[in-house]
Amino acid sequence: MTSVDKDGVSLGSERIAAQTILWxxxxxxxxxxxxxxxxxxDKMDRQGRLxxxxxxxxxSHDNIFILGDLAHVEQDGKLxxxxxxxxxxxxxxxxxxxxxxxxxxxxxxxxxxxxGSMATIGRGAAVADINIMKLTGYPAWLxxxxxxxxxxxxxxxxxxxxxxxxxxxxxxxxxxxxxxDAPLESSPxxxxxxx
Numbered sequence: 468m469t470s471v472d473k474d475g476v477s478l479g480s481e482r483i484a485a486q487t488i489l490w491x492x493x494x495x496x497x498x499x500x501x502x503x504x505x506x507x508x509d510k511m512d513r514q515g516r517l518x519x520x521x522x523x524x525x526x527s528h529d530n531i532f533i534l535g536d537l538a539h540v541e542q543d544g545k546l547x548x549x550x551x552x553x554x555x556x557x558x559x560x561x562x563x564x565x566x567x568x569x570x571x572x573x574x575x576x577x578x579x580x581x582x583g584s585m586a587t588i589g590r591g592a593a594v595a596d597i598n599i600m601k602l603t604g605y606p607a608w609l610x611x612x613x614x615x616x617x618x619x620x621x622x623x624x625x626x627x628x629x630x631x632x633x634x635x636x637x638x639x640x641x642x643x644x645x646x647x648d649a650p651l652e653s654s655p656x657x658x659x660x661x662x
Contacts, residue, residue: 500537507531512539516549521576522564523557532561540577547579555618556580585611590636 470477475484496515504511507527510518516539517525523538525531534557536549547553560577567574583597585607593607602610612632619625634640 496537500533503531503533523561523577532564534558534561540579542579551618552582553579585614587611590639 468476468478471488474486475482476488477483496511500511500515500517503509503525504517507525509525509527512518516537517533518539519533520526520529522529523532523534523540525533535554538557540547540557556579557577564574581598583595585593585595585597587593587608591605591608593602593604593611595602595607595610597610616625616629619628
């Protein structure tokens with residue numbers, strides 16, 4: 468794709484008219500996964516994630532933990548997504564397993580507990596499916612903001628992030644930028660003024 472605007476997308480010289488455009492880019496694992504697999508001779512999946520045991524360790528080395536979106540973990544026949552809640556629970560599990568091993572104890576395999584999902588979909592708008600309730604719009608956006616700030620480490624980090632978010636909200640600043648060959652100002656398809 469060479470450009471996108473409100474009327475469609477361009478693929479080189481070909482133009483596709485569209486009023487709704489969905490971007491579904493593929494995701495590859497970190498190059499670290501390939502390096503680990505080459506050294507340990509463990510298997511990887513197509514996305515570059517390492518196949519791990521049910522205790523999040525490599526089959527060849529039970530003292531090497533693979534966590535987060537670098538780990539290929541299936542639960543109930545489905546691959547766990549590479550999102551922060553999964554990684555946070557994996558980290559907590561790894562700490563518990565290491566502590567148990569130090570005391571000669573055994574704990575059950577890792578089990579992810581889905582507490583729901585949230586996503587921002589616009590300025591002051593979000594959706595949230597938090598097992599016990601579903602929220603949309605501004606209440607969901609406030610819940611998303613609150614939960615993301617709660618999980619930040621340190622009081623100063625929380626205050627800094629809240630300040631930055633408030634500033635971006637008030638000034639309509641954007642925290643994400645596109646990386647393009649040409650600066651946004653010179654690209655006719657992409658403009659900072661577009662909603």
